[in-house]
Amino acid sequence: MSEGYLELGPIRPPSEAHSLLIRATRNCPWNRCQFCHTYKGEKFELRPVAEIKKDIATVKLIQDKIKEVSWQSGYGGDVKEAAAMVLSSPDNVAFHNIALWLSAGGESAFLQDANTLIMRTPDLVEVIKFLKETLPTINRITSYARSKTAAKKTLEELKKLHQAGLSRLHIGLESGYDPLLQYMDKGVTAAEHIKGGRNIVASGISLCEYVLLGLGGKLMWREHALETARVLNKIGPDFIRVRTLTINNRMPLYDEIENGDFIRANDEEILEEEKLLIEHLECHSNFVSDHVTNLLQEIEGKLPGDKERMLAAINRFQALSPEERTNFKVGRRAGIYYELDDLYDSHKHEVAEQIIHRLSQGGSEVDEETIYTLMERFI
Numbered sequence: 451m452s453e454g455y456l457e458l459g460p461i462r463p464p465s466e467a468h469s470l471l472i473r474a475t476r477n478c479p480w481n482r483c484q485f486c487h488t489y490k491g492e493k494f495e496l497r498p499v500a501e502i503k504k505d506i507a508t509v510k511l512i513q514d515k516i517k518e519v520s521w522q523s524g525y526g527g528d529v530k531e532a533a534a535m536v537l538s539s540p541d542n543v544a545f546h547n548i549a550l551w552l553s554a555g556g557e558s559a560f561l562q563d564a565n566t567l568i569m570r571t572p573d574l575v576e577v578i579k580f581l582k583e584t585l586p587t588i589n590r591i592t593s594y595a596r597s598k599t600a601a602k603k604t605l606e607e608l609k610k611l612h613q614a615g616l617s618r619l620h621i622g623l624e625s626g627y628d629p630l631l632q633y634m635d636k637g638v639t640a641a642e643h644i645k646g647g648r649n650i651v652a653s654g655i656s657l658c659e660y661v662l663l664g665l666g667g668k669l670m671w672r673e674h675a676l677e678t679a680r681v682l683n684k685i686g687p688d689f690i691r692v693r694t695l696t697i698n699n700r701m702p703l704y705d706e707i708e709n710g711d712f713i714r715a716n717d718e719e720i721l722e723e724e725k726l727l728i729e730h731l732e733c734h735s736n737f738v739s740d741h742v743t744n745l746l747q748e749i750e751g752k753l754p755g756d757k758e759r760m761l762a763a764i765n766r767f768q769a770l771s772p773e774e775r776t777n778f779k780v781g782r783r784a785g786i787y788y789e790l791d792d793l794y795d796s797h798k799h800e801v802a803e804q805i806i807h808r809l810s811q812g813g814s815e816v817d818e819e820t821i822y823t824l825m826e827r828f829i
């Protein structure tokens with residue numbers, strides 16, 4: 451069932467797993483962050499509006515084809531059922547994305563790549579309107595953006611985008627601590643994070659800010675936590691999403707670690723950093739931990755009401771014996787555990803013990819390097 455060619459970018463936020471992916475620009479216009487490898491070596495390009503529209507029209511063709519399959523398979527034109535059926539044997543990655551999107555109801559779209567807001571506002575408005583006209587089941591359109599770009603757009607422009615149908619922007623805040631932002635070559639200051647974030651909130655577009663736990667390493671973790679909380683309090687985003695620093699040799703930060711300039715924090719230190727961050731958050735945001743890299747994914751809730759419950763999860767981990775903390779860290783990083791309660795699953799606990807035994811060659815201690823390696827297998 452080959453139907454046209456669709457261009458796809460490499461990533462989307464975890465929360466957009468079932469969104470239709472439309473590539474509005476290629477790669478990242480900044481591309482210098484030390485902890486990011488996603489677009490390294492790739493050149494940023496704006497795609498012509500006509501080309502983006504052609505992709506959207508191709509999605510419509512594939513959607514119609516899936517409808518045909520639905521009739522032929524006895525689903526009476528129900529796209530959702532037919533899409534679920536073809537999901538098991540999609541023609542290509544783009545087809546898989548469309549089938550996944552349709553099987554989830556076909557309501558959400560995500561515009562790739564790293565900073566869609568850099569498009570001229572009239573062009574982006576045109577793309578969003580065309581997307582909604584061509585695929586009318588879509589009622590939610592989201593994208594990535596940089597704070598710096600959001601700070602440069604006028605409130606009027608952002609409001610126009612919201613009125614056209616842009617529902618949410620995902621921004622990589624990473625940190626609110628200026629020396630750390632500079633060290634990581636994030637290309638944005640805390641003040642620009644605040645201005646960009648507040649612009650978006652004022653426009654009515656929902657805002658999700660991503661914080662990178664562990665980014666301060668062993669030396670700047672405290673300032674990272676405190677300044678990030680300060681910046682987030684000033685923005686008041688709808689969502690704060692945390693993920694944990696992972697390293698690979700395609701990131702410039704890898705060399706800084708190798709030459710000893712950046713010293714990574716371990717899981718327990720990062721948890722202490724997260725505790726300090728949460729303690730100082732005073733905004734009314736949803737705090738989300740839905741990333742596999744986070745040690746405790748159960749640290750989630752609506753601030754400020756759930757703050758104590760979230761901190762209690764951290765306290766609960768910290769109150770475990772050293773042996774049980776190691777068991778959990780290894781079990782979690784090996785993909786056996788999801789949450790602290792899994793420690794009480796005797797089978798899982800035993801599997802984690804066996805892994806510890808193997809990794810420590812008969813001992814009970816597993817070093818930090820080994821735990822990092824286990825975690826980074828998932829990335």
Ligand code: SF4
Nearest residue numbers: 478481482483486564
């Ligand atoms: S702005 Fe985002 S995508 Fe671009 S280099 Fe930085 S982290 Fe990576």
